[in-house]
Amino acid sequence: MTSATAAGGVKPPAVGKSRKSVTGTRRMVAALFLLPALVLLGALVVYPIGYSVVRSFYDQSGDGFAGIDNYKALFTDEGIRTALKNNIIWVVFAPTVATALGLIFAVLTERVRWGTAFKLVVFMPMAISMLAAGIIFRLVYDQDPDKGVANAVWVGVHDTFAQSSAFPKAHPGRQSPLEPAGGGAFITKSPVRTGETVSLPLVGVAPDLMPDGAKPAVAPKPEPDKVTGTTWQDFTRGKGVGTLNRVDSSELGYAGMRIEAVKDGRVVASATAAGDGTFTLPASADGAQLRLPNSNFKEPYNGLDWLGPSLVTPSIIGSYIWMWAGFAMVLIAAGLASVPRELLEAARVDGASEWQVFRRVTVPLLAPVLAVVTVTLMINVLKVFDLVFIIAPGSSQDDANVLALELYRKGFSEDQPGIASAISVFLLLLVIPVMWFNVRRLRREVRR
Amino acid sequence: MKAKQSLGSRLAEGVSGGLVRVLLIVVGLFWLVPTIGLLLSSLRSPEDIAASGWWKVFTEPSQLTFDSYAKLLENEDITSSLVNTVWITVPATLLVVIIGSLAGYAFAWMEFPGRDWWFLGVVGLLVVPVQVALIPIAELFGSIGIFGSVIGVVLFHVGFGLPFAVFLLRNFFAEIPRELLEAARLDGAGELRLFFRVVMPLGAPAIAALGIFQFLWVWNDLLVALIFSDSGSQPITVALQTQVRQFGNNIDVLAPGAFISMVVPLAVFFAFQRQFVSGVMAGAVK
Numbered sequence: 054m055t056s057a058t059a060a061g062g063v064k065p066p067a068v069g070k071s072r073k074s075v076t077g078t079r080r081m082v083a084a085l086f087l088l089p090a091l092v093l094l095g096a097l098v099v100y101p102i103g104y105s106v107v108r109s110f111y112d113q114s115g116d117g118f119a120g121i122d123n124y125k126a127l128f129t130d131e132g133i134r135t136a137l138k139n140n141i142i143w144v145v146f147a148p149t150v151a152t153a154l155g156l157i158f159a160v161l162t163e164r165v166r167w168g169t170a171f172k173l174v175v176f177m178p179m180a181i182s183m184l185a186a187g188i189i190f191r192l193v194y195d196q197d198p199d200k201g202v203a204n205a206v207w208v209g210v211h212d213t214f215a216q217s218s219a220f221p222k223a224h225p226g227r228q229s230p231l232e233p234a235g236g237g238a239f240i241t242k243s244p245v246r247t248g249e250t251v252s253l254p255l256v257g258v259a260p261d262l263m264p265d266g267a268k269p270a271v272a273p274k275p276e277p278d279k280v281t282g283t284t285w286q287d288f289t290r291g292k293g294v295g296t297l298n299r300v301d302s303s304e305l306g307y308a309g310m311r312i313e314a315v316k317d318g319r320v321v322a323s324a325t326a327a328g329d330g331t332f333t334l335p336a337s338a339d340g341a342q343l344r345l346p347n348s349n350f351k352e353p354y355n356g357l358d359w360l361g362p363s364l365v366t367p368s369i370i371g372s373y374i375w376m377w378a379g380f381a382m383v384l385i386a387a388g389l390a391s392v393p394r395e396l397l398e399a400a401r402v403d404g405a406s407e408w409q410v411f412r413r414v415t416v417p418l419l420a421p422v423l424a425v426v427t428v429t430l431m432i433n434v435l436k437v438f439d440l441v442f443i444i445a446p447g448s449s450q451d452d453a454n455v456l457a458l459e460l461y462r463k464g465f466s467e468d469q470p471g472i473a474s475a476i477s478v479f480l481l482l483l484v485i486p487v488m489w490f491n492v493r494r495l496r497r498e499v500r501r
Numbered sequence: 502m503k504a505k506q507s508l509g510s511r512l513a514e515g516v517s518g519g520l521v522r523v524l525l526i527v528v529g530l531f532w533l534v535p536t537i538g539l540l541l542s543s544l545r546s547p548e549d550i551a552a553s554g555w556w557k558v559f560t561e562p563s564q565l566t567f568d569s570y571a572k573l574l575e576n577e578d579i580t581s582s583l584v585n586t587v588w589i590t591v592p593a594t595l596l597v598v599i600i601g602s603l604a605g606y607a608f609a610w611m612e613f614p615g616r617d618w619w620f621l622g623v624v625g626l627l628v629v630p631v632q633v634a635l636i637p638i639a640e641l642f643g644s645i646g647i648f649g650s651v652i653g654v655v656l657f658h659v660g661f662g663l664p665f666a667v668f669l670l671r672n673f674f675a676e677i678p679r680e681l682l683e684a685a686r687l688d689g690a691g692e693l694r695l696f697f698r699v700v701m702p703l704g705a706p707a708i709a710a711l712g713i714f715q716f717l718w719v720w721n722d723l724l725v726a727l728i729f730s731d732s733g734s735q736p737i738t739v740a741l742q743t744q745v746r747q748f749g750n751n752i753d754v755l756a757p758g759a760f761i762s763m764v765v766p767l768a769v770f771f772a773f774q775r776q777f778v779s780g781v782m783a784g785a786v787k
Contacts, residue, residue: 082692083611087619090604090663096641097660098626101634108636158528161521173774174529178536180770180777181763182721184738188759189539191748192555200554202538375535383778407517436630439723443745457632457724464636465728477633484628492625496617 102481109474123475133476135451136459139366143373143437143455148430151374152423155381159389160411162382172386176379183376187443190372194359194444204356211354220307220349226256226287228297237347240315245280247339254287254298255307255345266308268328272300280338284310284345285330306330310349314338360445362452369444369453373437381426388422389415432484456480543569543756550752569757579758581733582740586720586762588651589736593658593719598712600659601666606700608667609674610682620671626664634661635728642729649731657729658719666711669783673707674700710780713773717766737762 112119127133158175162168178186195201198208225231225239231253234240245251250273263286270285284307289295295304306329314322314334321341324332334343359368392415400410416423438457445453456476464473541555544565549557558564573579607613608620638657642648647656677700685699701708723738730739741758744751770777 080613083607083613086603086607086611086692086696089600090623090667091619093600093656093660094623094626094663097638097657098629098634098664100641101637102629104637104640105633158525161525164518164521165525171525171529175532176778177767177770178532179781180717180766182723182738182766184721184723184741185539185759185763188741188745188755189535191745192538192542192752192756193535200550202534202554202556205554205556375532380781383781387782432628436632442723443742446748447746457630460632460635461724461728465639470636473636477630477636480630481633484630487628488625491627492621495624496621 105474105477105481108470109478111471113469113471115470119471123471124479126472127475127479130472132451132454132462133456133459133472136454136456139454140435140456142366143370143434144431146367147370147373147377147434147437148427150370151378151430152381152385152427154374154378155383155385155426156416156419156423158378158382159386160415162386163389172379172382176383178376179379181376183439184443186372186376187440190368190375190440190444193372194368196356196358196360198356201356201359203359208354208356211356220255220258220310221262221351221353223255223258223286223307223350226254226297229254230298231255231345234344237350238344240344241342244340244342245282245314245334245338247278247280247336248275249280250275251280251282251343252298252300253282253284253310253312253343253345255284256286256288258286258307263305264308266328267305267330268308269302270300270304270306271329271331273331276333278336280314280334280343282312282332282334282343283330284312284326284332300330311346313344313346314341315344316341320344360449362449365445365449365453369440372444373434373440376440377430377433381430384426385419385422388419392418428487432487435480435483539756540760541565542752543760545569547753550756551749569753570761573754573757573761576754578740579737579754582735582737583761585651585730585734586736586738589654589658589726589730590716590719593655593662594712594716596655596659597662597666597715598708601663601670601711602701602704602708603696604663604667605670605674605704606696608671609677610700620667623664623667627668629661629664631657631661631725635724639728648729649734651730651734653729654726654734654736657725658715658722662715662718666715669711669780670704670707672783673704677703706776706779707783709773710776710783713769713776714780717769717777720766 108115109123110119110121111117112122127137158171162171165171193201193203196204198204225233230241230243230251231239232242239255241251241253252273270283273281273283275281283300285300286305286307287295287298287300289301289303295301307326308328308330310326310330310332312324312326312332312334313320314337322334322338324334326332357364359365396414396418397410400414405413436457437455438461441450441453441455441458442461450458456479460473460476460480463469463476538555541558542550544567545555545558546564546566546568549564604623608616608623634657639648642653642656647653681699681703682695685695690698721738722736723742726736726739727742730736737758741755741762744754744758748755
């Protein structure tokens with residue numbers, strides 16, 4: 054975090070004041086004060102940079118000069134190319150979304166009294182480790198909607214709009230009066246007549262998946278001018294127990310099953326089975342075939358595969374934004390506090406709407422802060438490692454790969470220090486513009 | 502101005518005020534729920550976790566149990582790694598603060614040739630990614646025999662903590678009024694006395710901000726310790742990381758372990774919010 058947040062602007066030191074020594078320092082003393090820092094920086098930061106640059110031009114063993122082969126690998130090695138592609142996605146989306154959210158939160162929290170509490174909640178993830186955040190989001194993104202909160206919410210929303218079916222995997226048993234009608238539906242082999250009863254037995258619904266309203270099935274009773282029937286789970290546990298195509302005492306009705314009467318391909322009547330599986334169709338169903346439409350049998354919706362190959366990177370970016378939007382918010386809120394209120398008021402008096410004030414006054418005034426925040430996050434995102442390492446399951450870690458992770462793999466598990474060094478030098482090159490900017494900006498202040 | 506607002510615009514403002522409130526509450530929940538999920542998961546048995554989601558405890562509070570924590574604290578790997586985390590974090594923080602203060606003071610108030618150039622060099626190192634140093638330092642530590650030790654991890658963190666420390670403290674010390682230093686000097690204080698009795702106390706806010714920042718950074722680190730520690734010196738983050746590959750089976754270690762590893766940073770965060778925020782700000786804007 055330290056080096057990451059130190060990225061953007063740099064605080065100008067006291068200006069115009071003389072900072073000549075008040076003690077008439079002897080150089081020896083100055084050297085003693087500086088020595089520990091300079092030795093450590095030299096050995097642990099400067100020397101490694103040089104070493105990595107040199108090492109990146111040598112082959113795997115480090116004995117033979119390899120020219121730019123290791124750098125060529127950056128663009129030919131399959132793993133590195135995926136990592137590079139993902140890093141681009143990261144750098145484009147993670148900082149911008151986090152900054153945009155931070156801006157929105159900073160502006161909105163000014164309007165509520167409990168804004169500080171809100172900020173605390175959003176800022177808090179900054180204090181915890183990426184490892185802990187990774188474990189948190191492994192739980193959130195659990196594929197099973199009964200366990201992972203992301204899919205629980207997603208399936209809940211989905212099922213509000215699209216009714217899920219109650220009888221996945223139900224199908225006709227042996228000697229059934231039903232046959233497949235295509236598209237997952239089933240239809241009676243022969244037409245039905247009023248005053249007769251129809252049996253629509255199926256098998257294959259797991260006991261714990263039967264609908265809550267299911268009651269012991271009841272055999273249909275004939276009624277004049279109506280078609281009556283029963284649809285039920287024609288299966289009794291235990292060998293030889295229960296009669297085929299006959300309602301037995303322990304068998305349950307398919308509560309809520311939809312039945313359609315079809316004549317010449319058109320639905321002429323329909324009914325829904327009661328808790329005991331019985332249903333009644335009007336006289337218009339006379340001579341029709343009964344169909345159980347495929348909506349009864351669709352697999353229940355199981356939500357998204359958040360950590361599967363296609364969604365894993367966006368999902369991990371989501372967890373990163375959870376961690377870092379608070380950082381953007383706090384910095385932008387501080388910038389916002391220094392925006393002169395009179396400017397905003399003046400715009401409002403001139404009849405500008407809140408949106409116009411935001412778009413034409415607030416955002417332009419905050420532009421420097423927004424730039425610093427975005428650049429800082431970009432540098433941070435370039436080096437993202439922990440979150441990907443922890444959240445991406447083994448099966449999709451290749452799809453979620455990023456440069457820092459690939460460097461770790463190449464350098465420490467695949468014994469390719471040359472290529473790993475080239476990746477690290479590449480990362481360093483990417484931050485050099487920011488380095489240069491920092492130094493230049495500070496130099497103007499320092500040299501007075 | 503307010504008095505002149507029409508009824509309509511006041512109504513609109515009230516509605517949008519309500520909307521803002523609802524939106525912020527929803528977002529706030531969005532931010533809280535993942536952490537609550539971890540906490541409640543850590544308080545359920547592995548069987549319950551395998552069977553249903555953590556929100557089940559709202560309807561069945563009897564599921565709540567400290568069993569996982571009790572088991573975790575008997576797990577020697579975890580407890581010794583927690584001790585290692587402390588042994589890594591405390592020295593790495595103190596060393597950065599002390600060495601950074603010395604250098605920051607020298608850059609702010611001492612005269613020696615090339616002072617500003619040296620300082621600019623340090624500033625340039627601010628954004629160097631740790632990745633550049635992993636392989637070279639691994640070889641260096643290997644050759645001097647501290648690879649896999651607590652000392653190596655601490656040294657690495659000190660090295661990469663120093664640029665920010667020197668930068669932050671030098672800028673803060675530079676703003677100390679010259680008169681204060683001169684007065685102390687006239688009283689006969691030597692360089693060391695001046696440093697410990699005047700500069701350090703006056704620089705306390707910046708030193709605190711830096712200390713908290715570095716503390717959290719080292720405590721939360723995974724990558725550096727993953728490479729430079731071994732099974733005897735690994736901190737809690739690395740110990741937990743080894744369990745992640747079999748996430749489902751190890752959830753009774755991972756959930757309470759992650760929560761325990763979060764307790765100290767969260768306590769520091771809530772206790773020193775102001776210093777933490779000012780540390781973050783010093784790093785970025787201003």
